[in-house]
Amino acid sequence: MRLRRFFKKVPEQLQLHRRVGRNVVLSNSSLEDFVSIGDDCFLHNVKVDSFTYLSSRVTVMNTQIGKSCSIAQGTLIGGGMHPSKIFVSTNPVFYSTEKQCTETFADKMYFEETGRCLIGNDVWIGANAVIMDNINISDGVIIGAGSIVTKDVPSYAIVVGNPARFLRYRFEKKYIDFLLDFQWWNKDIKWLKENFKDFHDIEAFYAKYGHK
Numbered sequence: 001m002r003l004r005r006f007f008k009k010v011p012e013q014l015q016l017h018r019r020v021g022r023n024v025v026l027s028n029s030s031l032e033d034f035v036s037i038g039d040d041c042f043l044h045n046v047k048v049d050s051f052t053y054l055s056s057r058v059t060v061m062n063t064q065i066g067k068s069c070s071i072a073q074g075t076l077i078g079g080g081m082h083p084s085k086i087f088v089s090t091n092p093v094f095y096s097t098e099k100q101c102t103e104t105f106a107d108k109m110y111f112e113e114t115g116r117c118l119i120g121n122d123v124w125i126g127a128n129a130v131i132m133d134n135i136n137i138s139d140g141v142i143i144g145a146g147s148i149v150t151k152d153v154p155s156y157a158i159v160v161g162n163p164a165r166f167l168r169y170r171f172e173k174k175y176i177d178f179l180l181d182f183q184w185w186n187k188d189i190k191w192l193k194e195n196f197k198d199f200h201d202i203e204a205f206y207a208k209y210g211h212k
C-alpha cells in the first residue's frame with residue numbers, strides 16, 4: 001500500500017515504461033521505454049526500441065530491433081549457425097571454444113557461429129517464424145506465421161512460408177516511398193498520441209501528411 005503511494009508520487013517523466021515477463025533472460029541487451037518482453041523469452045546482444053513488444057517464448061540473438069514492432073510467440077531470430085559445408089562434423093566441439101557441451105577440442109574459433117540481424121520499424125512477425133542469421137528485415141515488413149526467412153526482406157513486403165516467399169507489398173509504391181520518408185515511428189509520443197486516429201487509413205494519412 002505504502003509502495004503504491006510512493007510510486008504514484010513519481011513524476012510521469014521518471015517512470016519506467018517497460019514490462020519484462022517471467023523467466024526472461026536479458027543478456028547484454030537493452031530495452032528502450034515502452035517495450036514489453038513476454039514470458040520465457042531469451043535475448044542475447046539485443047537492442048529493442050520503443051513501442052516494440054515481444055510475445056512469449058521469443059528467442060533473439062545479436063539483433064537490433066526498431067520501433068513499433070510486434071513479434072509473436074515462438075519466434076526465433078538469429079539463432080546461430082553451424083557449418084554445412086567442408087567441415088566433417090557440425091558439432092562445435094571441433095571448431096568452437098565456446099564449450100557448448102562443456103568441452104572443446106578447438107584451440108581457437110574456426111567458424112563464425114553467429115551473425116547479426118537487423119529488424120526495422122513497424123515490422124510484424126507472425127507466430128513461430130524463424131529468421132536466419134545475417135538477415136535484414138526492412139521497415140514495415142510482415143512475416144507470416146511459421147515462415148522461415150532465409151533472405152533479406154525489402155520495406156513493406158509481406159513474406160510467407162518455408163522458405164519465405166514474397167506475397168505482396170502492403171501498399172502501392174507511392175505510399176511506401178512516402179512512409180519511408182515520413183518515418184512516423186520517429187515522432188515523439190505526444191504527436192503519436194494526438195494523431196493516432198490518422199493511422200487507421202493509409203489514404204487519409206497520405207492525404208494529410210503526404211505533401212508536407
Ligand SMILES: CC(C)(COP(=O)(O)OP(=O)(O)OC[C@H]1O[C@@H](n2cnc3c(N)ncnc32)[C@H](O)[C@@H]1OP(=O)(O)O)[C@@H](O)C(=O)NCCC(=O)NCCS
Nearest residue numbers: 072073125126127142143144145146147158159160161167
Ligand atoms: C501473413 C499474413 C498477415 C497474410 O495475411 P493476408 O494478407 O490476409 O493473406 P491471405 O490470408 O489472403 O493469404 C494469401 C496467400 O498467402 C498464403 N499464406 C498466408 N499466410 C501464410 C503463412 N503464414 N504461411 C504460408 N502461407 C501463407 C495463403 O495460403 C494464401 O495463399 P494462396 O494465394 O495460394 O491461396 C497472415 O496470413 C499471417 O500469417 N498472420 C500472422 C498471424 C499470427 O501469427 N498471429 C499471432 C500473432 S499476432
